[in-house]
Amino acid sequence: MTEAIPVLVAGGGPVGLAVALEIAHQGIRSVVIEPREEVSWLRPRAKTTSARTMELFRRWGLAEQVRARAALPVGWSDRAVFTTGLLGREITHIDHCFGLDLTGDHRAAEPGQQIPQPAVEQVLRDTISGSPLVTLRTGWRVVDLTEDEHGVTAAVIDPHGQAQRIRAEFLVGADGATSTVRAAIGARYEGSADERPNYNIVFRSPGLADRVPHGPAVHYWVLHPTHPGMLGRLDLADTWWCIAQNLPQQAGDADPLGVVRGLVGADIPAEILATDPWKAKLLLADRYHSDRVFLAGDAAHLNPPWGGHGFNTGIGDAVNLGWKLAAVLRGWAPRSLLPSYQDERRPIAARTIAEAARNMSILAPELSDARLTGTDAEFAAVRARVAEAVHRDKSGEFHSLDLVLDYTYQGSPLVGARSGARLPHHWLGPGESLYDLLGPGFTLLGPAQHPLIGPFTDAAAEHRIPLHVVARSGHRLTLIRPDQHVAWTDTEPGTPREVLRRATGYPR
Ligand SMILES: Cc1cc2nc3c(=O)[nH]c(=O)nc-3n(C[C@H](O)[C@H](O)[C@H](O)COP(=O)(O)OP(=O)(O)OC[C@H]3O[C@@H](n4cnc5c(N)ncnc54)[C@H](O)[C@@H]3O)c2cc1C
Structure with missing residues (x-):
């Protein structure tokens, strides 16, 4: 028998789980198909959850939980140290990294958070297990799909190896870099x-942290001429991650402990917990969707991890796509809304890939200098020049709020000519964000007496568009989308009916 559901999500990595949560936030049911029974604790790829992703987690009521599960509290450090080895000589450091210092800052409702990707995935899985609107099926995998006028039929394999079919109105491919869904709709990475x-290692080394002379830091970049790379703590106990650069897999596999000791700069005792070789890719799908199938996250774009944007970009995809699919399924937007997902998100991915490529052009191997590991006099002679290069070439990687918070959908067919950016944030009182006032659907924010509030609520009712009105003086009348981006302000033309129809994708 073929089971039928509104949305099937292929892939329960962070992005697939986020798609399901956004759809549930909008009141629509989905099933997530995921091969992995457990999250991959020893493959902690992403560690940087951006301020924007944390704002989106706050929107789902999850920000506090994510912070509670993070082993490194947000106030612990916002520093990246550049050194000759974890126990070596400090060359310089960069502060205020990754928006970790934004607590209480008007620019964002949440600071960023360092937390390993599997810990985030576990929070999302736990949330889903308590949601009546999402079913996560682990041990299952999607093997093929066919699409017709009325829906999509996915061929899936259940945990017993049995072939099953699931019928859905829409399917989201969040199945990562090797996406089966991308291939099935004939989209291609370019x-x-x-x-x-690159060679990742997770290791345990009791007492190592006490020996680090540089103080707390979220990254220690090792600018060593023969052992370049980076390290960081996975917890405040004894577990560390590191990335050795320019190291062939065979060399890493042969002697992972030697690699760790090279980065640390001493023959420390360490237990190797896991290794994970990888190469950076700069790939963007030529299209993000067919008629009823949509790609999100790594299935749609792959960018080098420098700057920490890959999964964060995917969470942005998930929210953008999720509210739109739900709007169509709930009947308050036409199907013509859906192509705007690609119009809005693909340029953001292209920009993110370009920025990550810039970050990747100068890494630890390029910054290192043989004299850094020479005599004290040689180190002193070269230190200032290397430090200057670090600040010149790496500052953008650690300070990317323009990309993280200020990306805009300006130019999208859904928004006014001057709109599209994220609603400027401010605090209303201690811990009370302007964003906390917004509804799950559209929000109209502005002075209580504004003459267009009535016509907006009438037009929204006519089209059954959920519109929450927030009366606050000191704001221009502003229409805010479910994803907190501005669709229109009263500095732009358009009647309320025209503005709402455009924002929900009605053809002009
Ligand atoms: C070293 C490193 C460091 C990184 N650091 C950061 C960082 O700091 N910040 C950041 O934002 N990003 C970072 N990234 C990138 C980040 O890891 C990815 O962008 C992120 O995992 C993408 O999430 P996703 O859900 O799209 O894909 P994935 O995490 O790949 O999840 C895809 C899921 O689909 C499942 N799947 C596969 N095939 C099928 C199938 N046939 N049917 C159903 N399910 C299937 C898989 O089991 C998997 O769970 C880093 C990456 C690396 C390599």
Whole structure:
């Protein structure tokens, strides 16, 4: 028998789980199909959850939980140290990294958070297990799909190896870099790969942290001429991650402990917990959707991890796509809303890939200098020049709020000519964000007496568009989308009916 559901999500990594949560936030049911029974604790790829992703988690009521599960409290450090080895000589440091210092800042409702990707995935899985609107099926995998006028039929394999079929109105492919869904809709990645090898290691080394002379930091970049790379703590106990750069897989596999000791700069005792070789890719799908199937996250774009944007970009995809699919399924937007997902999100991915490529062009190997590991006099002679290069070439990687918070959908067919950016944030009182006042659907924010509030609520009622009115003086009349981006302000033309129809994708 073929089961029928509104949305099937292929892939329960962070992005697939986020798609399901956004759809549930809008009141629509989905099933997530995921092969992995457990999250991959020893493959902690992303560690940087951006301020914007944390704002989106706050919107789902999850920000506090995510912070509670993070082993490194947000106030612990916002520093990246550049050194000759974890126990070596400090060259310089960069502060205020990754928006970790934004607590209480007007620019954002949440600071960023360092937390390993599997810990985030576990919070999302736990939330889903308590939601009546999402079913997560682990041990299952999607193998093929067919699409027709009325829906999509996915061929899936259940945990017993049995073939099953699931029928859905829409299918989201959040099945990662090797996406089966991308291949099934005939979309292709375009771009290039960086051939330099990277080698990740997770290790445990009791007492190592006490020996680090540089103080707390979220990244320690090792600018060593023969052991370049980076390290960081996975918890405040003894577990660490590191990335060795320019290291072929065979060399890493042969002697992971030697690699760790090279980065640390001493023959420390360490237990190797896991290794994970990888190469950076710069790939963007030529299209993000067919008629009823949509790609999100790594299935749609792959960018080098420098700057920490990959999964964060995917969470932005999930929210943008999720509210739109739900709007169509709930009947308050036409199907013509859906192509705007690609119009809005693909340029953001292209920009993110370009920025990550810029970050990747100068890494630890390029910044290192043989004299850094020479005599004290040689180190002193070269230190200032290397430090200057670090600040010149790496500052943008650690300070990217323009990309993280200020990306805009300006130019999208859904928004006014001057709109599209994220609603400027401010605090209403201690811990009380302007964003906390917004509804799950559209929000109209402005002075209580504004003459257009009535016509907006009438037009919204006519089209059954959920519109929450927030009366606050000191704001221009502003129409805010479910994803907190501005659709229109009263500095722009359009009647309320025209503005709402455009924002929900009605053809002009
Ligand atoms: C070293 C490193 C560091 C990184 N650091 C950061 C960082 O700091 N910040 C950041 O934002 N990003 C970072 N990234 C990128 C981040 O890891 C990815 O962008 C992120 O995992 C993408 O999430 P996703 O859900 O789209 O894909 P994935 O995490 O790949 O999830 C895809 C899911 O689909 C499932 N799947 C596969 N095939 C099928 C199938 N046939 N049917 C159903 N399900 C299937 C898989 O099991 C998997 O769970 C880093 C990456 C690396 C390599």
